Amino acid sequence: MPASGAVTRSTLRQQIADALRDEVLAGRLLPGQEFTVKHIADQYGVSATPVREALVDLSAQGLLDSDQHRGFHVHEFTVEDFRGMVEARSLVVDGVVRRLDGAGLAARAHGESLVSVRRRAEEAARAARAGDLDILIGYDLRFWRELGALIANRYVCEFLHRMRVQAWVFSVPFLRADAEGEKWLWSGHEPLVDAITLGDAGAVRAVIGEYDEHARKWADRLESTHR
Missing domain, CATH: 1.20.120.530 (GntR ligand-binding domain-like)
Structure with a gap:
């Protein structure tokens, strides 16, 4: 059961990351736009853990920036x-x-x-x-x-x-x-x-x-x- 749960969470994490990446690519999440883990979790109706992991993944890809006090925002490229x-x-x-x-x-x-x-x-x-x-x-x-x-x-x-x-x-x-x-x-x-x-x-x-x-x-x- 633990292994199955881990796979499910990993899959959810990837699905959320893919969905948010598509939102950014489509221009529905604009450069500089801020949001929190809670906001995204509520939007997708999921727990905070896979959302936080997905946002960290997107930050590592250079698409998001994180702020300890304000959450995340879409990176603004020049x-x-x-x-x-x-x-x-x-x-x-x-x-x-x-x-x-x-x-x-x-x-x-x-x-x-x-x-x-x-x-x-x-x-x-x-x-x-x-x-x-x-x-x-x-x-x-x-x-x-x-x-x-x-x-x-x-x-x-x-x-x-x-x-x-x-x-x-x-x-x-x-x-x-x-x-x-x-x-x-x-x-x-x-x-x-x-x-x-x-x-x-x-x-x-x-x-x-x-x-x-x-x-x-x-x-x-x-x-x-x-x-």
Whole structure:
């Protein structure tokens, strides 16, 4: 019985963390917004223990900040933080691609896993072109996570996933408030899958470079309009 109870609590802890992460990604919990363990426990109708554990997990992921007297609040990332995220993921991805030659890329991009990645790419690109931010976020995160699992080790994948979650957390409030926000949703997922399938490392670096430059230009625009 103790083991079963531990599994149940662990599962609940993860479910709460996932639900709160989705709230932050969707922009329903805004940067700086404060809440307590009791508030979240009451909201989900659960005890305080799994909620506290979930909030600590999200704090460790850089999404929340804790205050001994005031509870927790959503972390407020800056434009410079965002630029740092883009640079970090760019350096790591470039290192992964350069480590694998074209044959290495093609050898890893096959079978059912690639079919799933291509499906995510199509859905993410479609949502980006339609300006559907809610749909895009989920497919974009799954696309990059599944793609990373094909060509990188799990430690690299986890790092990159964390960078992309944080980047979305920063971006969402600004994209929603911008009348032209949908024009800045990147939709190059499919060309990237095509390049990896062909084992064309140069084309992969070119698409990734365009992706990163797109993010940098958006950061520049954001900074210029919020001075």
